[in-house]
Amino acid sequence: GENVEQHPSTLSVQEGDSAVIKCTYSDSASNYFPWYKQELGKGPQLIIDIRSNVGEKKDQRIAVTLNKTAKHFSLHITETQPEDSAVYFCAAQRNYQLIWGAGTKLIIKP
């Protein structure tokens, strides 16, 4: 079955700097890759997603890149702000089932 690995588990960056979180997946049939942000005590919130027929997608300060050959995808957050502090999860989907990464705790230092 699908396996998703996410790194790093914790990422601390200075406010204003960029943050990059990386995920790899194992099942080449996975075709949808969402990224979720989860704040303490809340459910996950979709922040950006990418489908397997696209290599890159950007939405303001957030971007996701996908390398199908290498089976990895990354989340890029530029000009980080204090409100970006949260836990971020990547996921890979096949047949409408999401397989989740372990999560990355992003800490934005003032």
Next chain:
Amino acid sequence: GAVVSQHPSRVICKSGTSVKIECRSLDFQATTMFWYRQFPKQSLMLMATSNEGSKATYEQGVEKDKFLINHASLTLSTLTVTSAHPEDSSFYICSARDAGGTSTEAFFGQGTRLTVV
């Protein structure tokens, strides 16, 4: 985006009692809803897939008699934790897909913090 409402957000119950958690899709119909469990500092663990009008599909290791799922309508799925014990204390999250939409996005509820004392 579509809204999924989960209720209650927090519940404390006594050991041995049952607790029902509701998951509603407010502005779309969901033929499929998913129930997750999340332990502190861990990822989401899929417990079961709830299909409207049919039995839920449980993941390996999840007791179906312990975690009763009912998906009686296209906008409501419920998870009942029966005879709750302290080890059932966790964060439970539901998600739903829009049956009539073309998006593959899953919309998540706010989560329910269950504490069994």
